[in-house]
Amino acid sequence: MKEGSTEAPIRHPIAWQDPAYTDWDALDTELRRVFDICHGCRRCFNLCDSFPRLFDLIDESKTGELDSVSSTGFKPVVDACTLCDMCFMTKCPYVPPHEFNLDFPHLMLRYRAAERARGIKPGPGEAQLTKTDRNGRLARLAAPLANWASARGNRLTRPVLKGVAHVHEDVELPKFHAKTLMAKAAHHPVARNTAAPAAGRKVALYATCFVNYNNPDIGEAARAVLAHNGVDAEVVYPECCGMPQLEGGELEDVAGRARRVAAALAIWIEDGYDIVAMTPSCALMLKFEWPLIVPDNAQVKRLADATFDLSEYIVDIAKKEGLADGMTALPGGVAVHLACHARAQNMGAKAAELLRYVPDAKVTIVERCSGHGGSWGIKTENFPVALKVGAPAAQRAADADAAFVVSECPLAGKHIVQGMEKIDGATAKLAVARAFHPVELVARAYGLVK
Ligand code: SF4
Ligand code: SF4
Missing domain, CATH: 3.40.50 (Rossmann fold)
Structure with a gap:
C-alpha cells in the first residue's frame, strides 16, 4: 500500500524497446506534461535536489510558467535524481492508477535512456565505476593496495581518481576484501541449530556485489543469524543485479542481467529455497524493477515472487515461527x-x-x-x-x-x-x-x- 494512501501504487512496464520511448520529441512532451503537474503541486520540494531545481527553473523564467522554460534546462533536474523512488512512494497522489499517470523517477530513467540512445554517455573513466563485478574481482587480488589507493586523504591517488573517473576526493569509498562472501561461505560452513523453530526453512542468500566484494561481514552475520534460527542458508551470486546500470539508463544491459540471474536462481526456487537479497536496492531490482523491464519472462516473475529483503525475511521468521532464544x-x-x-x-x-x-x-x-x-x-x-x-x-x-x-x-x-x-x-x-x-x-x- 502507498504510504499515506489507501490505494496501492501501480507501476507500468517500461517500454524501453519501443522507439517512442527514446524519441526526443515524445519525451519532451511527457516531461512538460509531468513538470507542469509538479509545478502546480510542489509537495516534493524538500525530498531531493531535482524538485528545487525544477521549481527554481520555472519561477525564474519569463512568465513564471513552464511555457517560457527551455527544454535545455531540464537536464540538471534529471541529473539530480538518484532514483530513490521517494516521490513516487511517499508523496505523489498522482501515481497510477490515478488518471494523471505520473511516475517521476521512471521519467528520469527514460531521459537517461534517451540520452544513451543519442550517444550521450559518461566518459570512459566514469563508465568503469559501474562494472562492479569486474572491479570487485580485480580489487580482491590486491585488496590492501586497492584500499590504500582509494582511501580518503590519499593525496597521490585520489586526485587521479577524480580526474579519470570524476570521484569526489572527500567521498569515503567502500573497501575491498581479499576473501569475498562467496569464498568465505565455500570454506567455512556454519552449523545449523536444528532445534530452532524455523528449522526447515531454506534460503539462497543473493550475495549482491556490495556484500560479496565490499562488505562480506553483512553476509557472515546473515549466515550466522539464519543458521542460529535453524535455516539452511546457502550463498549464491550469479552476477550484479545492474542497479548501477539502471541509474545510467542502460536498460538493455539490465534486461540481460535479469534474464541470466533469474535463470541461474530458478533451480534454487524449484528446490524450495526462498531468495533473500542482502541489500535493499538489489531486492528492489529483483522484486519490482526487473519484472517491469522484462515483463514477458516467467523466470523473472517467479524470482520476483520468491524474493525477500533480508530484514523482511527475519521478521517473517519472528512472526511465523518465532526467533530462536x-x-x-x-x-x-x-x-x-x-x-x-x-x-x-x-x-x-x-x-x-x-x-x-x-x-x-x-x-x-x-x-x-x-x-x-x-x-x-x-x-x-x-x-x-x-x-x-x-x-x-x-x-x-x-x-x-x-x-x-x-x-x-x-x-x-x-x-x-x-x-x-x-x-x-x-x-x-x-x-x-x-x-x-x-x-x-x-x-x-x-x-x-x-
Ligand atoms: S526519485 Fe528522484 S526525483 Fe524522486 S525524490 Fe528521489 S531523487 Fe527526487
Ligand atoms: S511528483 Fe507528484 S507529489 Fe511530487 S511534486 Fe510532482 S506531482 Fe507533486
Whole structure:
C-alpha cells in the first residue's frame, strides 16, 4: 500500500524497446506534461535536489510558467535524481492508477535512456565505476593496495581518481576484501541449530556485489543469524543485479542481467529455497524493477515472487515461527535509517521492526533520504549535493544519541556517518564509528559476532 494512501501504487512496464520511448520529441512532451503537474503541486520540494531545481527553473523564467522554460534546462533536474523512488512512494497522489499517470523517477530513467540512445554517455573513466563485478574481482587480488589507493586523504591517488573517473576526493569509498562472501561461505560452513523453530526453512542468500566484494561481514552475520534460527542458508551470486546500470539508463544491459540471474536462481526456487537479497536496492531490482523491464519472462516473475529483503525475511521468521532464544541487550541505542529502496519495497519499516526484537532496544527512526543514491553520490559534481540532501538524516542520527547507526543500505549508512562527521561530537558518541546492517546488530545481540 502507498504510504499515506489507501490505494496501492501501480507501476507500468517500461517500454524501453519501443522507439517512442527514446524519441526526443515524445519525451519532451511527457516531461512538460509531468513538470507542469509538479509545478502546480510542489509537495516534493524538500525530498531531493531535482524538485528545487525544477521549481527554481520555472519561477525564474519569463512568465513564471513552464511555457517560457527551455527544454535545455531540464537536464540538471534529471541529473539530480538518484532514483530513490521517494516521490513516487511517499508523496505523489498522482501515481497510477490515478488518471494523471505520473511516475517521476521512471521519467528520469527514460531521459537517461534517451540520452544513451543519442550517444550521450559518461566518459570512459566514469563508465568503469559501474562494472562492479569486474572491479570487485580485480580489487580482491590486491585488496590492501586497492584500499590504500582509494582511501580518503590519499593525496597521490585520489586526485587521479577524480580526474579519470570524476570521484569526489572527500567521498569515503567502500573497501575491498581479499576473501569475498562467496569464498568465505565455500570454506567455512556454519552449523545449523536444528532445534530452532524455523528449522526447515531454506534460503539462497543473493550475495549482491556490495556484500560479496565490499562488505562480506553483512553476509557472515546473515549466515550466522539464519543458521542460529535453524535455516539452511546457502550463498549464491550469479552476477550484479545492474542497479548501477539502471541509474545510467542502460536498460538493455539490465534486461540481460535479469534474464541470466533469474535463470541461474530458478533451480534454487524449484528446490524450495526462498531468495533473500542482502541489500535493499538489489531486492528492489529483483522484486519490482526487473519484472517491469522484462515483463514477458516467467523466470523473472517467479524470482520476483520468491524474493525477500533480508530484514523482511527475519521478521517473517519472528512472526511465523518465532526467533530462536539467546539475544541480549546491546550497549546503547540504535539510530535506524529507513533506506529509500527498502521503503520502496512497500513492506513496512522492517529494519526497525527487526531491531525491536533485540531486548531493551532503544530504536530511533531516521526517515529522511541519506542523499547518496548509489554511484550517483560519489561523483565530483554530486557529492556536495548528496551531503546537503542528507544533512537532515545525519542530524537526526546525531540527535538520537545512539551507540549505533544502522541502515539496510550500506552506501546510505556510510554517507550518513560521513555527514555526522560534520556535526560537532556526533561520531564520538558512537560505539563504533561506522554504519551497520540491522542483521549485524542482531548477530551481535546473539553473541554470534563481535
Ligand atoms: S526519485 Fe528521489 S531523487 Fe528522484 S526525483 Fe524522486 S525524490 Fe527526487
Ligand atoms: S511528483 Fe507528484 S507529489 Fe511530487 S511534486 Fe510532482 S506531482 Fe507533486
